[in-house]
Amino acid sequence: MQQENILATFKILIIGESGVGKSSLMLRFTEDDFDKDQALTIGVDFKTKIVEIDNVKVKLAIWDTAGQERFRTLTPSYYRDAQGAILVYDVTKKDTFQKLESWLNELEIYGTRNNMAKMIVGNKIDSTDRTITRDDGFRFAKKHRTMFIETSARTNEGVRDAFEEVVRKIMETDGLWERNDYGDSLDLNRGGGQQSGCSC
Numbered sequence: 001m002q003q004e005n006i007l008a009t010f011k012i013l014i015i016g017e018s019g020v021g022k023s024s025l026m027l028r029f030t031e032d033d034f035d036k037d038q039a040l041t042i043g044v045d046f047k048t049k050i051v052e053i054d055n056v057k058v059k060l061a062i063w064d065t066a067g068q069e070r071f072r073t074l075t076p077s078y079y080r081d082a083q084g085a086i087l088v089y090d091v092t093k094k095d096t097f098q099k100l101e102s103w104l105n106e107l108e109i110y111g112t113r114n115n116m117a118k119m120i121v122g123n124k125i126d127s128t129d130r131t132i133t134r135d136d137g138f139r140f141a142k143k144h145r146t147m148f149i150e151t152s153a154r155t156n157e158g159v160r161d162a163f164e165e166v167v168r169k170i171m172e173t174d175g176l177w178e179r180n181d182y183g184d185s186l187d188l189n190r191g192g193g194q195q196s197g198c199s200c
């Protein structure tokens with residue numbers, strides 16, 4: 001997709017316990033690929049992708065952070081200026097679901113933007129040994145006023161929706177994002193384009 005007419009760049013973090021599938025979700029979304037032997041992330045990995053939603057192009061800077069504590073020394077800089085966060089748990093591992101609360105706390109502590117768009121993602125729904133029901137996930141998200149979806153990075157189920165819903169939420173939140181300079185030339189009235197961005 002061409003780089004021109006990109007309305008804005010959104011920084012989106014993927015966080016959650018080690019092994020829940022953060023890198024796999026990023027790989028599936030950005031390259032439509034899956035690696036059953038995906039290596040663990042050391043520090044942070046970073047990819048960009050241009051997406052077109054409701055006739056508006058935005059560039060996503062997706063930050064995949066390490067789940068393992070020992071690789072998390074640069075945490076504050078990962079969170080700086082992020083507009084969206086995808087909080088992942090593994091539907092087959094109860095402890096990864098129970099840890100969501102502390103990941104939400106990290107966002108509160110280190111996030112620098114008000115009203116960050118947050119999506120709770122229950123990953124690995126292709127697995128047969130699920131222990132967290134869809135309803136468990138849904139209720140947790142409702143309690144914490146975040147969006148919710150279940151995914152499989154392996155089969156691709158829900159992956160695109162997870163990212164696109166975060167992008168939509170960022171777009172409709174006033175003051176959360178800034179237009180690229182050249183975004184001004186866009187005709188935002190076409191096909192329900194977003195008009196509420198901050199031009200500061």
Ligand SMILES: Nc1nc2c(ncn2[C@@H]2O[C@H](COP(=O)(O)OP(=O)(O)OP(=O)(O)O)[C@@H](O)[C@H]2O)c(=O)[nH]1
Nearest residue numbers: 018019020021022023024036041067124152153154
């Ligand atoms: N069955 C199944 N396995 C998955 C899925 N997503 C990821 N995996 C596997 O789970 C393992 C861990 O995946 P990663 O993507 O490395 O997990 P991570 O959250 O990035 O882990 P850290 O880098 O340590 O934080 C790998 O073996 C993946 O192939 C999925 O949707 N279904």
